[in-house]
Amino acid sequence: MKALQIKGYGDVESNLAFNNIENPSIKENQVLIEIFAASTNPIDYKIIEGLLKQVIKLNFPTGIGYDLSGIVRETGKSVKGFKVGDEVFSSVPQESRSSFAEFIAVDENMVCLKPKNLNFEEAASLPMVGLTTIQAFKRGNLKAGDRILIHAGSGGIGSFAIQYAKNIGAYVYTTTGTANVGWVKELGADRVIDYKTENYLDLVKDVDFVYDTLGEQFTIDAFKVIKVGGKVISLIGPVDDETAKEFGLNLIARIYLYFKRIKLTGKIKEKSAYYKLISMKPNSEDLEIIKKLVEENKVKSIIDKIFPFSESVNALLYQKSGRAKGKIIIKMK
Ligand SMILES: NC(=O)c1ccc[n+]([C@@H]2O[C@H](COP(=O)([O-])OP(=O)(O)OC[C@H]3O[C@@H](n4cnc5c(N)ncnc54)[C@H](OP(=O)(O)O)[C@@H]3O)[C@@H](O)[C@H]2O)c1
Structure with a gap:
């Protein structure tokens, strides 16, 4: 699969590469999600620039991106809450960081069904x-x-x-x-x-x-x-x-x-x-709260710009500008 990866610490433009890597394999408690959309967050460029070195240790090349929405394509043996074909959204923890890619393996307890009234881009804007x-x-x-x-x-x-x-x-x-x-x-x-x-x-x-x-x-x-x-x-x-x-x-x-x-x-x-x-901890219970708020029209997704996957670097540079009006989306599908 195609994945955006961080090559080393430094500026955003010269330290990212699209690599062809193996599709992730899932553990018993995980689902394999085909990613349809992701959203950027300031932490993405801060990690590349080495601003979080003290708390987040990286071995290069390494994945980038936390927020995502997509469709479940495979489920682990012990997964009870999801089936193949479910439309979901999620934010992943540090060790699974890699949502700027075509597929991702995510623990079941960090996934939630996508709000029914949102498309994939809107859903990807909300988790983090x-x-x-x-x-x-x-x-x-x-x-x-x-x-x-x-x-x-x-x-x-x-x-x-x-x-x-x-x-x-x-x-x-x-x-x-x-x-x-x-x-x-x-x-x-x-x-x-x-x-x-x-x-x-x-x-x-x-x-x-x-x-x-x-x-x-x-x-x-x-x-x-x-x-x-x-x-x-x-x-x-x-x-x-x-x-x-x-x-x-x-x-x-x-x-x-x-x-x-x-x-x-x-x-x-x-x-x-x-x-x-606060250091955010991904979990499906809080994603359920977001889903409910959105489905009851109490919270809406605010999207500034949508970039195609191939322009992920520009999405991150725009995030780094500090001028985003709401969220910045990377669209895979
Ligand atoms: N601890 C955690 O778990 C956690 C989780 C998520 C995010 N964060 C951090 O939270 C921070 C905010 O994240 P974010 O996603 O909201 O960032 P963001 O979307 O990049 O924020 C951009 C917005 O900030 C406004 N802004 C910039 N300077 C301002 C100022 N002096 N006064 C008022 N508004 C100002 C800009 O409006 P104008 O263009 O009008 O200036 C722009 O709309 C980041 O540092 C991020 O790393 C931490």
């Missing part, structure tokens, strides 16, 4: 952003009546998170650039802050929850806008000790991270706040 947000809001116990700031409402994560937070019944502040204000408002956000003309720090006060999708100074400043006892769930900020353990980091690495987040620790204490860096 949906799973991450469901797990983040669950961890931060977002509930009806809470006020939440969601940074980058026009991104892959933000465009899902706004819809999901409104569904939970929260009041949503979000930030984006001028060109995106109109359509982001239509997703349901209560107050869209145009970061080019407004400063969110002047407008957002004492919120219950900040969903930090931007990191660095945005993580630190989250503690200026949350209420005492509020929650900051980050996708990209400093690694807390619990998450460091989940990453399997040794004591020395964890001590290093302890000192690296010392400024943040001070901010957390000042606000008696809760802070957590």
